[in-house]
Amino acid sequence: MREVKLSLFGFGNVGRAVARVLLSKEAFFRERYRLKFRVVSVADTSGVVWLPEGMDLREVLAVKETFGKLSSWTNDYEVYSLTPKEAVREIDADIIVDVTNDKNAHEWHLAALRDGRGIVTSNKPPLAFHYADLVGEAEKRDLPYLFEATVMAGTPIITLLREGILADSIEGMEAVLNATTTFILSQMEMGQDFERALKTAQRLGIAERDPSGDVLGIDAGYKATILHCLAFHPITFDDIAVKGIAEATSGEVRRARERGRTIRLVAAVERGKVVVEPREVPLGSPLAVESHENAAVIRTDLLGELVIKGAGAGLKETASGVVSDIIKAALKV
Amino acid sequence: MREVKLSLFGFGNVGRAVARVLLSKEAFFRERYRLKFRVVSVADTSGVVWLPEGMDLREVLAVKETFGKLSSWTNDYEVYSLTPKEAVREIDADIIVDVTNDKNAHEWHLAALRDGRGIVTSNKPPLAFHYADLVGEAEKRDLPYLFEATVMAGTPIITLLREGILADSIEGMEAVLNATTTFILSQMEMGQDFERALKTAQRLGIAERDPSGDVLGIDAGYKATILHCLAFHPITFDDIAVKGIAEATSGEVRRARERGRTIRLVAAVERGKVVVEPREVPLGSPLAVESHENAAVIRTDLLGELVIKGAGAGLKETASGVVSDIIKAALKV
Known part of the structure; x- marks a missing residue:
């Protein structure tokens, strides 16, 4: 049995979903991988709960869900005021887990790597802007x-690209990588205009209060940038062309449907060229996804076309990826 | 640059496709992975060409394609008469590549592992009958x-299951794993009866002269057994239920089509229960594949449904998997 020390940054919906998976599947991870996780710190924007001997995630979840922030916790544990950069340096952890939205997280990722800690992240901007630095530092x-x-x-599209098709040269990829825009476009197909479809998505918690990241294509653009870095060579989000769905009219969307096609926000990734824009795809295409599904079609020299399709959003679905990486990192560190 | 010594067993269509990929992508592997492969032996059923300093694959391919067997090669290289078990012990190689159909290959796989050599294989029976022994020996x-x-x-369904979704518990899988039966069933949908469809497949080289492995469901059964071993626990082919497509009538096949469905040879894999049989699937299902495509739908606790779809047959498509594994093994040994 290996015990691995985790330091968790971010305790919003995704962070708590990760904590719940770590709790509920503890026996499974122990039996299948002979791994035991000791969570030595949990941080939200209000503060850092830090307990070197490890904490009971049930208690941390209860505090967060009762009071809304970790700094309200005044009983058993100390709550520290540390920046993430201070925290990754001071707290003795094997793996840093970043499930924040911190746009400047690359700074503390680099600091953590320099201190010899592994990193698992669901946070996109660090990779979309600093892929070469971060992956280079980790490889070094x-x-x-x-x-x-x-x-x-x-x-697992990242695992597939990183570990699954090592002999193939990738020629290109087309993918639908943002579920919120799929939902809005589906509503528009049923007759709503863009504004009303967006409001429906916001009411259901599918779109955020500030929806620009999704509807302007920024989220899909971050993801497409990361795919390009993996398949070809490092670029940044500034190098790609992004057009969102805000200008799509319900007339266009419905007319596409009448032609047996559907408009989706498609990321097209080729060597040195990434475009994210609404495109018509045939209804039979793997890219004609519905609901929270994402799909990618990968074209290579040896395999031809390879399709991977599955959940692209959701809390336990995202926690699945984070915890899979935690296990992989734990088996390595 | 790491130089890795390969010993290649099997020089039929797949073995030669592997050799061609190793040759044609030599610069790619060198640049991307800093790996150089030295092929120290190539074996077919007629003999073993063995050259410790490494051989020119162009020459080996030319001899095989000109004379049909390696033992006809009397010029530059020695051709040895060695059983595979003798060969894996005597020949100094880092990685043994088995692209034979040898049903008893588990014996020399085990011998090679005990001598400290890594193994890459496309040969199914060793895994379908001896998974626990082989994987156990390698892990040890x-x-x-x-x-x-x-x-x-x-x-890359194996990579996906082994390395991609480590946090998920798999609930079940359904998959279409045999392209020859898909071809025959497609022909039957267009009105041919089973016998005639089989003959067409044989004429085009899609089915073998002895087609029983495909049409009786044995090939799909081997594969489903391997998937069960990966997702749940080791079993053998003797533990599963297999029914092929030989009894399917063109009437059944056409009537399914009229109902918007299609009959495919489906492998259903659950914990402790594997069934391979012809099943009706809706035309919109990921399992309604055509041509040489295979597909698998994997159901898990966290992700819900995950689909992977791509080539399931073909020479360079099979070489893609073999060489990807050679690279992965080479980065490890």
Whole structure:
């Protein structure tokens, strides 16, 4: 049995879903991988709960869900005021788990790598802007730097590209990587206009209050950038062309449907060229996804066409990717 | 640059396709993985060409394609008469590549592992009958024992199950794993009866002269057994239920089509229960594959449904899986 020390950054919906998977599947991980996780710290924006001997995640979840923030916890544990950069340096952990939305997280990722810690992240901007630095630093130090949940949640497209088709040269990929836009476009197919479809998505919690990341294509663009880095060479989000769905009219969307086609926000990834834009796809195509499904069609020299399709959003679906990476990192560190 | 010594067993269509990929992508493997492969032996059923300093695969391919067997080669290289078991022990190689159909290959796989050699195989019976022994021996010695190409050719379902969804508990899988039966059933949908469809498949080289492995469901059964071993626990082919397509009538097949469904040879894999049989699937299902495509639908606790679809047969498609494993093993040994 190996005991591995985890330091968890971010305790919003995804962070708590990760904690719940770590709790509920503890016996499974112990039996299948002979791994036991000791969570030595949990941080939200209010503070860092830090207990070197490990904490009871049930209690941390209860506090967060009762009071809304970890700093309200005044009983058993100390709550520290540390920046993430201070925290990754001070807290003795084997693996840093970043499930925040911190756009500047690359700074503390690099600091953690330099201190010899492995990293698992679902946070996209660090990779979309600093892939070469981060992956380079991790490779130099032979440390895990894993990011399955950044693209298609737990659907393992990153593993597939990194470990599954090593002999193939990738020629291109087309993918639907954002579920919120799929939902909005589906509503528009049923007759709603864009504004009303967006409001429906927000009411159901599918779109965020500030929906720009999804509808302007930024989220899909981050993901497409990461796929390009993996398949070809490192680029940044600034190098790609992104057009969202805000200008799509319900007339266009319905007319596509009448022609047996459907409009989806498609990421097209070729060597040195990434385009994210609404495109018509045939209804029989793997890209004609519905609901929270994502799909990618990967074209290679040896295999021809390879399709992977699965959940691209959702809390336990995202936790699936994060915890799969935690296990992979734990088997390595 | 790492130089890795390969010993290749089997030089039929798949073995030669592997040799061609090793040749044609030599620069790619060198640049991307800093790996150089030195093929120290190539064996077919007629003999073993063995050259410790490595051989020119172009020459070996030319001899095989000109004379049909390696033992006809009397010029530059020695051709040895060695059983595979003798060969794996005598020949100094880092990785043994088995692309034979030898049903008793588990014996020399075990011998090779005990001598500290990694193994890459596309040969199904050793795994379908001796999974626990082989994988157990490899784990005990921390040696690679890789078999991506045994199921769905190079489409990386093995990597996906072994390395992609480590946090998930698999609930079940349904898959179409045999392309020859898909071809025959497609022909029957167009009005041919079973016998005639089989003859067409044989004429086109899609079915073998002795087609029983495909049409009786044995090939799909081997693959389904391997998937069960990976997802749940080791079993053998003797533990599963297999029914082929030989009894399907063109009437049944056409009537299914009229109902918007299609009959495919489906492998259903659950914990402790594997069934391979012709089943009706809706035309919109991922399992309604055509041509040489295979597909698998994997159901898990966290992700829900995950689909992987791609080439399940073909020479360069199979070589893709074999060479991907060779690279993975080479990065490990």
